Amino acid sequence: MTKSITVKGETVEQAIEHALTILNLSIDDVHVRIDRQASQTRFGLKKVLAEVTVTQVSKNDERESKLSSVARIRDGQLEVSFEEQSYPMLQPSPHVELWVNGERIRERTIILPTDQIECHPITENLPATFTIRIDKEHMTATAIITPGKNIIRNLLETTWQELLIIQVTEKIQMINELTTEDIVKELLDMSITYGLCMETIQQATDTVDANEFVVARGKHAIPSQDATIDLIAYNKKQAVDEHMRVDFREHSPIPTVKAGQLIATYIPPVKGEKGITLFGDDRPVKPPKEIILRPSARVNCFQNKLYAKIDGRPMIEWRGKLVKVDVHPEYRHNADVDLECGNIHFEGDIWIGGSVHSSMFVAASGNIEIMKNCTKASIRGTKSVVIKGSIFSSTVTVGIQEKIIAILVKDLEGILAYLINIESALVQIFTLRKELPEQVPPFLLKQAIRLLLEQKYSDFMQLIKQFIQVVKNHSRRLEEEWIKLSDQLYSLFVEPLGEKQTNILYLRKLIKEAELLLEVYREEARPESILQASFALNSILYSNGNIHIRSKGVYNCSITALNDIVIKGVCRGGEIIASRNITMDEAGSSAGVKTKIQTTEGIIKIDTVHPGTSIQIGEQRHEFFTITHKMTAQINEQGKLVIQ
Template structure:
């Protein structure tokens, strides 16, 4: 209350305490206000008395002739008075963000009715209110119905839920009306009739299966169904609280490609046209084929020669020193690999050891991944070179210098982009090493890129459009790689020593472990034997490294680098890099788990779930 209102109230109250007197009789000459049953009645003054006054409060607003009495206002019997009582709301309706549910919160502490208190004749009327508990809750129910209608909610009210809300615990939200949700559809999917190759191999090895007697697994005959393609099932639209359509989540069919050894009937069954191993590769497009299997009944040595095969290769002996095995399918070695090179476009399985060997799984995927990276670097330098060359040529023309655009480009490569030759050279070597695995288009791109290394040819170019086709081919090659994402391929072996292991999938070690190996995998490095260890070497995994023991107190540190997490039962003499965070463990420690949180901070905790035999 401000000072002026307070002073006026004090003056009026003092006047009330000193009524006018006539002829010795006490007669009230001032006007008055009476409140009875919520109705205000005004009496005008007599014999020159003063008019009564009224003023609003926070809970009760008094309106005199359409104007609220925010400050004390004189009133007359002829005035039109309105009383507006403000109630603390007994409930609240909240609509969910998706407009599919409306919640009712009942505030039990506010379940009363505020009424105007009766008051006898008074010269200055300050309204008072009183709280009367609700005899029943029908009033709230009616108010809720009215408000829902005003909100234009057309979904029917759930009567039981409404009654539940009235008796719910303090401020509990209850859904009293709901829309009809959209019915979810289902994406298309592939149901395969053969086991995953890596899982099958690991399971067989753990059961000590003899592959010489077991035959080729998995294997099918011509006419067998190897998979069923299930088409997508679209969903159904729903309706929200306000009657608006809620479309279902879009669904998509699985994209399937068929090689010449398979066909698909009208029902979606994929059928083998010949005997062999069913193969499913690809990511964005799933490619079915039947791999022919080439069997070497013994060792791969000088008497057999290098093995290059378009399909699977099964070697029932060892791969001897200096020998090379390449396959577009899986490579399975039932013995060991000694100073050998194994290159597979899919999985590599070595039942025994790999010593001083190079083993590459998912080779085509690895080649494409590296090629994609190098093409990106070449395009970045090309774009910068084009911009600078055109700008310099324009300046040269303004100054009357007669030089070709190729001469300017050659000079810029020499002085500002010397790294372009190195990247092109690295790309050329990569394509050359791929041999027949890589498409012919990439070899043509290599020939086109030679222009930047031939100063004589480059100097003759007068228009940059003559070079533009190189950029177009780079872009085409990049898109081709993006549309040819290959399925991750695994390397599974028992033990490796002084070997280089690379795959675009995971490395799974089932035996003693790794000794001084260089490992690069796009997914995980996992160890299945609790007696296995990682000693020396370098392992880089974009996913996880989960092992039992790593490092040694002697010799060089063991280096482990991951993108997700490292889990070890025991570590000593180990350097661990998670993301860009590095941890050194010089002394023996146990039960370690390192990972990155969402903010990129290194998170370390005790490994409560020690690695056990899978």
């Protein structure tokens, strides 16, 4: 019975030798077929074994082969034996050079006794190669190394065969003849001059494995660090971000400080370091942003540290780069607010243990908490107002000063444009007169300003007077800088006999102060203010943050919030306006009471909507004529009002 076996080995020779040992045969007794040469995967990570099939040649086959012309490979040489009237055939494999009578043979051919035959394996030398890859930021250059190969091939020994397929065995040796000069030259040819990593380049030339090496690195820019403040005692509970007011009373327990206690530390800005690309180009960094730190009279600033001067609650308020630091005292009034005690104005927080009676007024620069009701009263808080009871025919506002500031900012933008034009016109006038504007007498400059206002800038005076009047009406709610600017404008443009400050330098200083004020206040503050109550009737409620009616709803009220409005209970009659979302249990009544609900761009959600209720989002409006349950309204991607 003919024996046959398929064996794997590190090389073809090892596989054949192992097969012969298993079959206990010699090479002359078998036929060998190479199924697969030994090789490696693409990156040299895995070795593929050679595979051969060895089959025993029968006596009859051997006897018949001796009666025919045959060929074999023996000791690396091609041997041919001719018999009468028969000729052997040779077929070279792809890695064998077969020359017959000086002609390269690549296909199956018949060999004649007179042919001159040369046969030898093809040995290959593949050089190592590399490519350079640059990242999109031009900060890293990576050399991708592909090692070279020395492929040594030998003719595979066979038995006598009429058709001899000449095959080879392979031995692969990985090589890397790259030099550091090769890689450095390629980098320089690519204009990479900065950050060459010579140690890594040497590693790339030593490796015989396919691999990647970072051969050049740019210098990454170190970003600038903006100025900020570090809240020493509270930074684990309250993250401070730009455009955000930090209300510590929302935490439990309520943080307080004692007189002399450290509140926060000012951290000055740190300028970053520019980066350098592989091509030597600079990568500049943005300059750090400074903050305008404004501690109140109740805070002491010493060597970049902020200390409380009194016992109270620390408050940090951000508006763009303006940071206000204060310590709010609390005024506690255990009784009702009535004619006996009078109105209450307090710089800090107010706690009232009773109710606020008719015609009474309560105002605080911080938070207001009222334990009972408000009836025909006016309540004005800066941070928040919480009324445990109900609101009857009252006006309650939170953060109304932000609305006033928005008006002043708009007016000041117009005033600043006029001031710049007036200063430019004055310079031109006195230059034509060959006079230095800085040396013009005050009375002459006053006359020139008056003529400009009468002939060219007649609208300016109306705008100035409007600005001054708004500041005067709300002076108790505004920072000192607004009052100071108003006084300066009055002195320069309104006061008929005031010439003391009338000079061009004073005007230029006024322009700079107006520019700084706009820079600070043009950016809208984003407070976390809230107005809370259990119930409201025939009242006006305003908050520059959120409004939350906790239980019994609202009747015939005008309610405005710059953020969200949430009403637990019924909303019957009146007008509800929010900039963001509105959520309520019930709107309108079975009698068809007109109820208007409006938001700028948010979502309106109402559990029960009665006829007579209208909703509006942006410019899209809808009125209900039947009872609707679980209503959600919003604007879709096409800008249409969608009601579900």
